[in-house]
Amino acid sequence: MRQSSAIARRVAAASVSLVLASGTAACAGPRDADAGGGAEKTPAKGGTLTVLNSAPQTDFDPARLYTSGGGNIPGLVFRTLTTRNREAGAKGAKVVPDLATDLGRPSKNATVWTYTLKKGLKYEDGSPITTADVKYGIERSFAAELSGGAPYLRDWLVGGDTYQGPYKDKSGKGLASIETPDERTIVFHLNKPEGEFPFLATQTQFAPVPRSKDKGTKYEEHPLSSGPYKVVGNERDGERLRLERNPHWSAATDAERKAYPDAIDVRSGLDASVINQRLAAGRGADAAAVTTDTNLGPAELAKVSGDKDLAAHVGTGHFGYTNYLAFNPKVKPFDDPKVRQAIAYAVDRSSVVNAAGGSSLAEPATTFLPDQKAFGHTEYDHFPAGASGNPRKARRLLKEAGHENGLTIRLTHSNAKNDETGPEVATAVQDALKKAGITVELDGLEDNDYSDRIHDVDHEPGLFLSGWGADWPSGGPFIAPIFDGRQIVKDGANFNTGFLDDKAVNHEIDEINELTDLDAAAARWGALDKKIGRRALTVPLLHPVYKRLYGKDVRNVVISDWTGVLDVSQVAVKSS
Structure with missing residues (x-):
């Protein structure tokens, strides 16, 4: 996310x-x-x-939907190769087959994935769902006019970085990295090992779209349903979405969706x-x-x-989300690890949790990965501050760093009220650091300005409030965007705010990505989180409730x- x-x-x-x-x-x-x-x-x-x-449930087109948002309304209409297990709690963090018969069959190095569609799959009009439709649905998500969905396919598929979608594809053959040898078989060729491809295959871009039914940007007005409900009304671009039963959906091919109501009325x-x-x-x-x-x-x-x-x-x-303090080590005094460590020791997580609404709405965090097994959560607290901070330890570190008389720093935050990156949490951090001899000047920005500023490599503040959530329950989409040096973006939105570009970290990320054993991968994501945490590039504050x-x-x-x-x-x- x-x-x-x-x-x-x-x-x-x-x-x-x-x-x-x-x-x-x-x-x-x-x-x-x-x-x-x-x-x-x-x-x-x-x-x-x-x-x-x-x-509002805007842009109701599988190419444009970013499935970590919008609740789970799209999953009532659009089925994908795989989906999430529809059970409560931790069991619901598992990926399971949906249109496909299994989670996919990887090659030895996880660069080729093969799927087979179930028999008897149909659209709302009774026509059969084929792998050619899945391929086309993915390809149209590359069209500039249908942008907005998750970016992984562009990065992972061979040729995805230059493909511009079917509307500009004069050959009519589409992406060569997606093969459909028959109506039930589809093969994906990736430019690097990706053991978590079954997670990616849950994204709405994998929903089938027949080429003959595609109406470009107007497809969202009546997308062809492959799920238990069809769209019978879409008013004011998703402000009101009315769904009724798809008569050609069969529970025999769908073990996940119960489809109890006759109709669903979404008012936004x-x-x-x-x-x-x-x-x-x-x-x-x-x-x-x-x-x-x-x-x-x-x-x-x-x-x-x-x-x-x-x-x-x-x-x-x-939800798998962490709010944290982010450092820019290119800005003084945050280039000194001891200053960053001092701030980590000084933070009063009790006051931060209270500022975020109290213990019913937030839990203190000392790890970057959320406290869930699926992420590979590994408990650690490299700079133990207790519940209310350790200003004495913070002062000692500041003295060692040459700031015996304290220092003055600036903390950038959003002006959004009742938000974990807003003024309430910023003030709590300010008060805690004051006890350690650190004067914090607050720099509040309106939300768009705040987002643009903290993601700009040339203007990123030295210290700011931030947060991150994963697109699926795994350490991969949590760790890589923030700490993989190859994901530092110089001419767009950058999320590697600590500018970490460590060959050993990058190599470990690559090795974990090769694993198709998701439990083994989770354990290694947790170990990597613990290793990176020693660098104090972030100070985890809380996990929202x-x-x-x-x-x-x-x-x-x-x-x-x-x-x-x-x-x-x-x-x-x-x-x-």
Whole structure:
């Protein structure tokens, strides 16, 4: 996940299980309860599910969707070669087959991946889904007019760096690195080993699109469905999206999506406070409503915690996201590791967590990788500051660095309120560092200016608040963009903010990428995180915690470690 705007960060929600709003009780799997929290009920087909969201579901075209955003609405319409396992908690962080019969068959060095489509796959019009459609769907994502999706295919596929899409392809043959020897077989040729290709194959760019049905930028108005629902209305570019059953979808070919409701009504562009008010009141259609992008704030959470019925309808959890202090070692005094270490010791994570909304909405972090097994999380704390900081140790390091009388530095942050990169967290850091003799001048920027500044290699600040989330639950898309020296971007958005370009680190990243054993890869990502952490190029601060209301008539709530959002493909609004 590219580091996002304040709005996008707030919609990148997460949950691993159902937890009461007080945080004192949890269950590991789906829970079906009536409005009074009574007996469990069996989910049944029927009814209409309403989705109330802040961000519009814009650009509803598989080529343009970045699947880490937008909740999981696209997965109701677009199937891909692989998908996430639709189970609660850690089991949901696994990748499983979708259109394909398996996770793919790699060559010895993981540079060639072969997939076979299941039999009997059909679009909403009853026509068969073929590998030629999958190939074309991928190729059209390279067209400039359909930009916006994840960038990996351009980097990974042989010839992807120069291909401009089918609209400019005069040969009509498309990418030679994607072969379709028959209607059910597709082969990908990569320019480097990528053991995590099955994760990439979950991205919406892998959704099939028949060439004959492609309408370019207008395809989003009525994309051809390969999933359990089809689009019957798209108003004001995703502000209201209406879905109904796809009569040609077969559960026999799709073990992941339950498709309980008859229809799904997605209403977006709503104010967050209005969404939470409607979900809390639960009147009319709102009793069967959910949100996939709107959290409860501290004040709202306090009210919900005091209401037993509402507390029973809150999903809580952790998306793979880390907020941290980032250093630019090219800017003095941050070129001195002892200064960076001093700041790491001085940070008061208790105050930072409180500034982010309290322990119900944030957890302290000492590792860059999130605290989830799928990422390869390995516990470490190279600069132990305890819960409230260690200013004495920080002062000693500053003295060793020649700053016996302290120093003055500048901290750049976003001006977005109630955001982990905003003024509240910045002030908490400022207060903590003051105890160590470090005067912090705050430099608040409006969100667009802030994003542009921290990603510009020529103007990157010396110290700033930042955050990162992964496109899939693995250490790879978490570690590589931030610490791989070959990903330093000089003429665009740069995310390797510490400008680390270490041959040993780069080599280890390459070796891990060759592994197709994802558990073995996870262990090595964790070890690499621990190794890089000693350099103090970042100071991990917190992992956000997300809490979301859902309607009293909603059944079969499943929240996994992959997306962190309530899975709309599992929800029912009727019981038997």
